[in-house]
Amino acid sequence: MHDKEQSVSYLDYKGKHSGIFAWILSTDHKRIGLLYLMASLLFFAVGVTFGFLMRLELIAPGRTIMDAQTYNSLFTLHGIIMIFLFVIPGLPAVFGNFFLPILIGAKDVAFPRLNLLSWWLYVLGALLAVISVFLPGGPADTGWTFYIPYSIRSTTNVMPALIAAFILGFSSILTGLNFIVTIHRMRAPGMTFFKMPLFAWSLYATAWVQILATPIIGITLLLVTIERMFGVGLFDPALGGDPVLYQHLFWIYSHPAVYIMILPAMGVVTEIIPVFSHRTIFGYKFIAFSSCAIALFGSMVWAHHMFTVGMSETAQVIFSLLTFLVAIPSAIKVFNWVATLYKGSISTDAPLLYALGFIFLFSIGGFTGLIQGALSVNMHIHDTSFIVAHFHYVMFGGTGFGIFAAMHYWFPKMFGKMYNMKTAKVGFWTLFVGFNTLYFPMFVMGWLGMPRRYFDYLPEFQIYHFISTIGSWILIVGLIIMFTNFIKALRSKTSYTNINPWSGETLEWTVPNKPPLENFEVIPTITAGPYEYKDNDEILTKEDN
């Protein structure tokens, strides 16, 4: 009887609430993770739709399907939704919540109720962002950066969008706070910091950035709000304010924010690579420390977004130099992943394909980032679609593929169902081809001078825009294949009982699929590192001799 009670899955147990309240009032980290997953996928769908419409508009010069004002609102909303509602919570809040406690052998996060509050703040912020679209005045058209002075002059609904971003920031802070305390205080006996899975390390570094950098954007957006509401002189140049100072403050958060997005994705890839090559991770400590180094250096490079605003030359040189430095820890990770694959017995299942897709696309995104970090080149490509291509390679090709990799990797554990592997692979290749067709032409036309955020363009760019738009269709087909595959699996009656389908060595593969309420019947005691494959040394020495 006792055993039966323990093995009730987190999807089925009965708490004190019932119906939908059993979910939206649940403090179980796994249920909260799923709540985040559903909400963020919903917004992902909206963001993709907006992106699709923008691409469709750009298929030919001049007005195609919408006017310029609508286009401005669309790219603003696409940015706000994708960044604040999908990519930032995508890995830490969804998979971090679901798997961090399990990975370190804990029953839940340190502050479960705070965790729920964080989700509610997310929903509140998201609702406000949605409301801002429908209020009279029209959706904000400032771009997701809310640059001064336009953001205090625009008559569109900038205020709700600002407040939404402020609230979403606090949701993110609370998640980070929870994770730091969880990692410090809730690790299973024997699990030292250096025996933690590297996904936990990446979440730890991310959490620090969330806690320290997010309040800066919070206060900055609040200052803009106050300035709009009461006419207080803070940034408005008409009152002596300095719009460039606003940009500084904005990027002090928003540059580290891209590391909030990319670090957990790197963590996921680090989990997947050793499992699918059946080898111990190469350079555990280097990967762990490079996460911290990325968090540190990532906080020191913000002004490379501002090379053309007239900063001092000293500042430009310093920020350019620091930008090159931040590439080092990222490169360390890539080298370690490749070294782990070396001589491994690789199984090319869908999670690994997505992880490899990540490495490939992230490398392109990273290298083009270095190109932009060089001062002279930056002058040439600033505010062109080259930049758009770069950050989509990093944020979508990187973090997006990281999220998809995590979905394919942990899907059987989360839902106790298995998707069709063949379809998953077809989905990956469609997505991969579509992605490159969509974004690679942007590098080319950006280099040739196509500005970003423009609704119209010269006829000479049409061929690139045309290819790119075709790419967006292929990409969407890929997404549809992937998600229908998941939905099919979820609806299938056969449940999947193999608790360790990929022969992973981390703790989540020791608990039942659809883990029970407190994850572990008995908290495990850890004696070995997370990726210790027994025949690792044999593999390495065998062929050399």
Added chain:
Amino acid sequence: MNEDHLQHTIEHKPTYGIYILVWLVLLMLTGVTVAVAGINFGNITVATALTIAIVKSYLVLTFFMHLKAETATFKLFVGVALLFLLISIALLFSDYSFL
């Protein structure tokens, strides 16, 4: 479990005296900072005021906020937070201090 229990209490013997002493020093420092504000030290006027403010915050952090009795982790945390602010100020002024 045993170790955890020890960590419930921050210090073993709570006393009133030390806090009153710290409070007196804080009042004195406030007096000093107001007094020297009238004197024009030129460029170092701001520096003096900030130095006194830093000393006062240090006292509040160490004694009133019990940082002295906390584990090394907490001290490291405070260091990280301050480092972040310091880096931000320094890099921001790499723009504003130069033309």
Added chain:
Amino acid sequence: MSVVAEHISEHVHRDDLGSRMGIWLFLFTELVLFGGMFLVYAVYRFTYQQEFHVAAKELNTLIGTLNTLILLTSSLTMVLAIVAIRKDNKFLSIFFQVITIFLAFGFMVNKYFEWMAKIHHGIYPGSETLLAKGNGEILFFGLYYVMTGLHGLHVLIGMVLIGVMTRFTMKGTVNSDKYIHLEAAGLYWHLVDIIWIFLFPLFYLIT
């Protein structure tokens, strides 16, 4: 079965150190929140040195100093309230907490009169008197209202928090064994004090 039961009890087992860690991390976000405003202040002060000096003359150093003393003293009574509860002196702890709230209230009353005096002189955001002044002075007063205003908001929140703690202490929820809530309110209150320690010289003492 007994093994499992033991583990569950361990889970319920409270972790004060973890709670304190959470509170400190939260305080960092508050610190950086104000830190962002101090960055703005620093840049404008650097850009408009003279005008900041002139503008600061409008502020009442006496009220500023008085408020500094009030806040420092309230920090003392707050920490003494914790010492008292740890010595199991419930009455004294409540007494100190009430004094703290009282002092915080005094701070807000002073702040009210200070702001009202400014507004009476026509110095408030968007006013003609203010807009007639130089850009540096407009920014100074913009920052003055926003920073002391947000700080005041934190004082109000602190008052409510300590009020709740007083109630907890009366009910015995906060006691000599379990006083983490009171300690949390205390940590918050001291941070509000630290922020004022910097606001005071930067606004009132630069004449």
